[in-house]
Amino acid sequence: MRGDKQAPVTLIDTRGLGSLFRRVGLVFAVIVAGSTAGYMAIEGWGLVDALYMTVITLATVGFEEVHPLSERGQLFTIGVILTGVTAAAFLFGAITEYFLSGQLLASLRRRRMERDINRLSNHYIICGYGRVGRQVAHDLRARNADVVVIDPSPDVMEAGDPPIGVVGDATDDAVLQQAGVAQAAGVVVSSGNDAVNIVVTLTVHTLNPRAVIVARANRSSNEAKLRRAGATHVISPHRIGAKRMATQLLNPRITEFLEVMMDVGALELVLEEITLHEGSALAGTTLGEARLKGLGGANVLAVARGPGPIVTNPPAEHRLEPGDVLIALGTADQLLNAARLGGDAGPAARLPEPPATSS
Numbered sequence: 001m002r003g004d005k006q007a008p009v010t011l012i013d014t015r016g017l018g019s020l021f022r023r024v025g026l027v028f029a030v031i032v033a034g035s036t037a038g039y040m041a042i043e044g045w046g047l048v049d050a051l052y053m054t055v056i057t058l059a060t061v062g063f064e065e066v067h068p069l070s071e072r073g074q075l076f077t078i079g080v081i082l083t084g085v086t087a088a089a090f091l092f093g094a095i096t097e098y099f100l101s102g103q104l105l106a107s108l109r110r111r112r113m114e115r116d117i118n119r120l121s122n123h124y125i126i127c128g129y130g131r132v133g134r135q136v137a138h139d140l141r142a143r144n145a146d147v148v149v150i151d152p153s154p155d156v157m158e159a160g161d162p163p164i165g166v167v168g169d170a171t172d173d174a175v176l177q178q179a180g181v182a183q184a185a186g187v188v189v190s191s192g193n194d195a196v197n198i199v200v201t202l203t204v205h206t207l208n209p210r211a212v213i214v215a216r217a218n219r220s221s222n223e224a225k226l227r228r229a230g231a232t233h234v235i236s237p238h239r240i241g242a243k244r245m246a247t248q249l250l251n252p253r254i255t256e257f258l259e260v261m262m263d264v265g266a267l268e269l270v271l272e273e274i275t276l277h278e279g280s281a282l283a284g285t286t287l288g289e290a291r292l293k294g295l296g297g298a299n300v301l302a303v304a305r306g307p308g309p310i311v312t313n314p315p316a317e318h319r320l321e322p323g324d325v326l327i328a329l330g331t332a333d334q335l336l337n338a339a340r341l342g343g344d345a346g347p348a349a350r351l352p353e354p355p356a357t358s359s
Contacts, residue, residue, distance in 0.1 A: 027090075032051075035058070035080045035083075036051045039073070039076070043069065043073050049066045049067065052066055053066050053077075057077055058080065060084075113164055113165075116164055117164060117179060120146050120183060121183045122146075122183070123145070124145055124146065124148070124187070125147075125179050125180070125181060125184050125187045126140075126148070126190060127170035127188065127189045127190065128150070128188075128189065128190040128216075129150075129165070130190065130191075132216060133149065144350060145350070148164045148166065148180060149164065150170045150175060150179055152168060152169050153167070166178055170189075171200055171203060173203060177207065181207045181208050182207060184211050185212065186212035188216075189201050189204070189213065189215040190216045191216065194217060194219055194225075194226075197218075197222075198222065201230050205230025213230055213231045214235060217234050217235065218238075223236065269331060270329070270332055270335060271301075271329055272328055272335045272339075272347050272350070273325050273327060274338055276324045276342045276343065276344070277342065277344060278343075279343065280341060280342045281341045281342075282320055282338075282341050283321060283324075283343075286316060286317050286318060286319050286320070287300060287315070287318045287319075287320060288317065295328075295334070297330055298329065298331075298334040298335055298337075298338045299328060299329045300326050300328050301327050301328065301329055302314065303325070303326055304327065305323065310327075326338070326342070
């Protein structure tokens, strides 16, 4: 989903000012009920007279007593006044602390965050905002993707400056639902604990079976467990890092080229995936015919179809079918044109706008 970068919003306090007023209101309700019952028991008054006496006493308006008070009644009234003044002082102090401590601002941010998440669709959720999760969020936002971060530590969230942040345990259904998991296009599970990653993956897959789940495996022995839990892709940072180091030693220029190619905006040419949809202009044609239809110079490096192997360097007679994913190389303008022919709106959200030509 394309849009402006989201402002940092972090869920800090879940109680809010309304909860504070409810608690204080309960205290005053108990005081009023107890005082009314006390006047009825001590002075033998009816309910209305006892309640009226309680209200004017707590309000300290200075009205005369409903009926002359006995000595016990006078002592009881002193207790009612002291209790009411103490409760009022507590309320004033709690509200003052609420404003001065920044909880009001946090509550307003939380509500704003909830509104922002409710407006999102096809966004990406990152569970775990450590070094890996922070880099994933940075790369997704660079591709104009909407991102929601979940992390149990408010300090980590504040220090990392997430786009939209929910403080909580990603293994909790309610926290995932608060992050909009039902509308998410994909979820990244990047905790440093494989047991947590397995539980989060299973929970996400249960709540949204359509979401693409990319899970981090800190130990290779847990990769199969993550796939059984519902992970679409399992990534081992250690294995990828080792391969990258070996490639860097043997083919440093190739590594540098691939890294630059994956950085949108770094070069004129970009690698992109284009999915062919039913009824599109390219579905049912051969790759050679597709080029004639207007791929516009974009070079199709490979074609992926379902769970089968990727066809690299496909020949011109390779026939394209709905659901095929073209891995294409070209300028943003060329790729956007190819995506329109394929009926895929995804690249338009991920690629930068082509520069305007001067007349």
